[in-house]
Amino acid sequence: MNPRLSRRGNALLLALGATTTLIVAAGTLLVAVTQERTATEQSMVNAQARDASTSGAEDALARLSTDPKFEGAFAVDMGGSTADVTVVDWTDDGVDNDNDGTKDEADEEDMILVTSTGRSNETLDKNGNLIDLPTRHAHSVTEVILRRTDLNLAANQAVYVDDPAALFKFAGTAFLISGNDTNMDGSKGPNAALPGIGTVGNPAGIISQLKATQKDKVIGDGGPPSVAKVTDMDLMTTMDFLKPLATKVFGGPSDSYSGDLGDLKNEKPIVVHAKGSLKLNGNTTGCGILIVDGDVDFNGTFDFAGIIYASGAIRFNGGGGGKNLRGALFTLGAVSGDDITINGSVDLRYSSEAIALVNEQLSGGVEVLSWRRK
Amino acid sequence: MAAQVTLRPTAALAAALLAVAVAAPLAGAAAVGGSGGQAPAANAAAAKAPAPKGPQLERVKLQASAKELAGWRLGAEADGSFALLQDDGNVAWLKSQPEPKWLERAERPLAEVPSGHLVAALEHAQETVRDRCEELLVAQGPAASPALGSALLAPSVEMRRRALAVLAEKPAKQWKARVRERLNDDEKSVRRSALAAYAALKPDDLFAVCCDLLRHDGASEVRHDAIGHLGRSGDVRAIDPLFEHLNGCDDRSLRLVTFDALKRLTGMGFKREEADWRAWWANHRDETLARAAEGKKKDRE
Numbered sequence: 001m002n003p004r005l006s007r008r009g010n011a012l013l014l015a016l017g018a019t020t021t022l023i024v025a026a027g028t029l030l031v032a033v034t035q036e037r038t039a040t041e042q043s044m045v046n047a048q049a050r051d052a053s054t055s056g057a058e059d060a061l062a063r064l065s066t067d068p069k070f071e072g073a074f075a076v077d078m079g080g081s082t083a084d085v086t087v088v089d090w091t092d093d094g095v096d097n098d099n100d101g102t103k104d105e106a107d108e109e110d111m112i113l114v115t116s117t118g119r120s121n122e123t124l125d126k127n128g129n130l131i132d133l134p135t136r137h138a139h140s141v142t143e144v145i146l147r148r149t150d151l152n153l154a155a156n157q158a159v160y161v162d163d164p165a166a167l168f169k170f171a172g173t174a175f176l177i178s179g180n181d182t183n184m185d186g187s188k189g190p191n192a193a194l195p196g197i198g199t200v201g202n203p204a205g206i207i208s209q210l211k212a213t214q215k216d217k218v219i220g221d222g223g224p225p226s227v228a229k230v231t232d233m234d235l236m237t238t239m240d241f242l243k244p245l246a247t248k249v250f251g252g253p254s255d256s257y258s259g260d261l262g263d264l265k266n267e268k269p270i271v272v273h274a275k276g277s278l279k280l281n282g283n284t285t286g287c288g289i290l291i292v293d294g295d296v297d298f299n300g301t302f303d304f305a306g307i308i309y310a311s312g313a314i315r316f317n318g319g320g321g322g323k324n325l326r327g328a329l330f331t332l333g334a335v336s337g338d339d340i341t342i343n344g345s346v347d348l349r350y351s352s353e354a355i356a357l358v359n360e361q362l363s364g365g366v367e368v369l370s371w372r373r374k
Numbered sequence: 375m376a377a378q379v380t381l382r383p384t385a386a387l388a389a390a391l392l393a394v395a396v397a398a399p400l401a402g403a404a405a406v407g408g409s410g411g412q413a414p415a416a417n418a419a420a421a422k423a424p425a426p427k428g429p430q431l432e433r434v435k436l437q438a439s440a441k442e443l444a445g446w447r448l449g450a451e452a453d454g455s456f457a458l459l460q461d462d463g464n465v466a467w468l469k470s471q472p473e474p475k476w477l478e479r480a481e482r483p484l485a486e487v488p489s490g491h492l493v494a495a496l497e498h499a500q501e502t503v504r505d506r507c508e509e510l511l512v513a514q515g516p517a518a519s520p521a522l523g524s525a526l527l528a529p530s531v532e533m534r535r536r537a538l539a540v541l542a543e544k545p546a547k548q549w550k551a552r553v554r555e556r557l558n559d560d561e562k563s564v565r566r567s568a569l570a571a572y573a574a575l576k577p578d579d580l581f582a583v584c585c586d587l588l589r590h591d592g593a594s595e596v597r598h599d600a601i602g603h604l605g606r607s608g609d610v611r612a613i614d615p616l617f618e619h620l621n622g623c624d625d626r627s628l629r630l631v632t633f634d635a636l637k638r639l640t641g642m643g644f645k646r647e648e649a650d651w652r653a654w655w656a657n658h659r660d661e662t663l664a665r666a667a668e669g670k671k672k673d674r675e
Contacts, residue, residue, distance in 0.1 A: 162630060163626075163627050163630045163631060164627055165594070165595055165598045165627040165628075165631070167599070167602075200626065201626065201627065205595070211501075211502075211505040212452075212500075212501035212502040212504075212505050213450075213502060213505060236645050236646065293643075312634075332630070332634070
């Protein structure tokens with residue numbers, strides 16, 4: 001046999017083998033790429049559907065925040081994806097929404113269900129049935145359960161101290177704590193006078209901390225000094241109820257702030273929640289509800305209409321300008337040392353007008369109880 | 375017809391400067407005089423004196439009811455009268471209207487007021503005088519400390535309590551032993567003030583003292599303050615005694631301050647749920663105490 005022919009045969013075999021290997025590899029790669037592309041395309045439409053359903057739910061929340069009585073259905077077109085949104089008030093829909101065997105009972109009052117179905121590359125026929133399309137398509141459902149908030153906050157005194165044994169530091173005589181109803185403009189309010197300071201238990205411990213020249217700085221019902229035993233309040237529950245309504249939140253554990261907390265000038269209240277201690281420096285004005293989970297220091301000029309809740313120390317520090325509150329102040333008062341400091345020009349007055357403003361303008365908001373996406 | 379006086383600009387300027395030169399000492403004297411200075415000689419003296427530094431108190435000499443009195447005007451007023459701490463240590467009440475005949479009035483450094491007289495007045499019959507003397511002793515600061523020692527042993531509860539209140543604001547190490555002694559006072563208000571004064575000294579044994587008071591003091595107010603100090607101590611060893619005290623404690627105020635102390639010590643937020651606090655402590659006690667011990671060891675190294 002010609003040795004040259006034999007070598008040619010070997011080369012041909014080698015070439016065939018290499019070609020086959022390449023074809024197999026290329027085929028495998030093609031399959032992998034195709035699968036990857038399919039998965040990517042599906043993932044994209046899934047994401048589009050999820051985003052659409054979330055956007056639809058958020059749109060409903062936005063509508064409810066301006067009109068808490070909003071009900072009905074609407075569609076949101078996001079160019080390529082859509083969301084069909086329904087808002088149902090459970091109060092009187094004739095359905096046992098919470099599956100407890102009773103329709104429209106007290107549990108369902110003021111509860112709202114938002115259902116947002118986001119669709120990507122999906123088309124429905126006139127009966128609402130999905131038309132089978134030869135494209136990647138997906139849908140996602142977001143269900144949000146909300147509760148309408150109905151604020152009915154009240155005060156039985158200008159300053160409430162939960163702990164009758166709390167230690168105050170009253171410094172000087174430039175302060176005034178007044179249970180006499182005062183309007184936001186400083187004029188006399190319509191309601192009867194309340195105690196300047198109210199506490200649960202014997203008020204003697206607080207009265208004994210007022211110097212002779214300071215006793216007429218706490219005025220109101222039964223004064224001076226107007227310090228009285230008042231009804232126990234479940235402050236923690238109230239604070240927990242209000243916190244989700246906050247539109248301005250300080251993350252804690254220690255924050256400083258100077259500026260506006262709501263719009264005092266135009267009487268537009270907001271709920272502010274500090275998840276730790278808060279120092280208010282400089283010039284701070286505000287209107288609404290201020291909730292502080294820790295200590296609160298008022299250092300600069302402070303002018304606020306509404307209600308302040310604090311679970312830690314409250315320090316109105318001297319200098320830096322006057323501190324004015326029209327409304328009411330509540331402190332858990334489970335504190336010791338100089339935790340309630342009233343120093344410098346501090347003017348704390350009960351104001352039924354400021355409390356009514358907060359109740360009226362902040363009522364009707366919605367609180368998100370659950371958010372679920374399917 | 376009224377004569378019109380017209381000044382040229384230079385003359386007007388000179389007149390203005392003259393007016394300022396005349397008005398300044400008068401204004402100063404009026405400020406010194408407080409309720410309207412009526413003694414030209416005293417005013418002139420005050421105007422000449424250099425402005426003293428630091429806290430001031432008005433030193434006066436006056437004639438009232440044909441008697442000449444000298445002393446310090448305390449700044450305590452009631453029912454149209456003002457209190458004068460006389461040089462013999464007695465407090466006299468004098469009518470503000472009609473004004474007494476002032477023989478001498480001047481603002482003098484507060485340090486010149488005899489602290490012993492202020493301390494003696496801590497048991498004065500009138501609360502405004504007691505309050506004011508306490509404030510002045512705080513304002514005197516360390517200069518008043520020597521005079522406070524005897525007050526800590528005085529038979530008067532009010533004097534002991536107020537002296538301790540001053541020491542809580544202006545701690546004085548030389549009275550540490552006496553302040554500690556007062557933690558065993560018969561009167562709970564004194565023990566309460568003593569704890570505040572002792573804590574202000576930042577002693578090494580504050581933790582042990584507070585634990586002791588928590589276990590043995592009969593007054594809930596004192597135990598309340600002891601819990602407060604333990605909560606602020608940052609020492610997690612306090613948690614066990616706090617839980618121990620919580621056993622069977624029905625006093626609302628004590629329970630509130632205990633939960634607050636636990637929150638401050640642990641950073642946890644179980645509010646006023648005793649069961650939740652206990653459950654958490656049962657699961658984290660060893661780890662928390664070990665971490666604290668390690669931290670202290672590192673600090674020592």
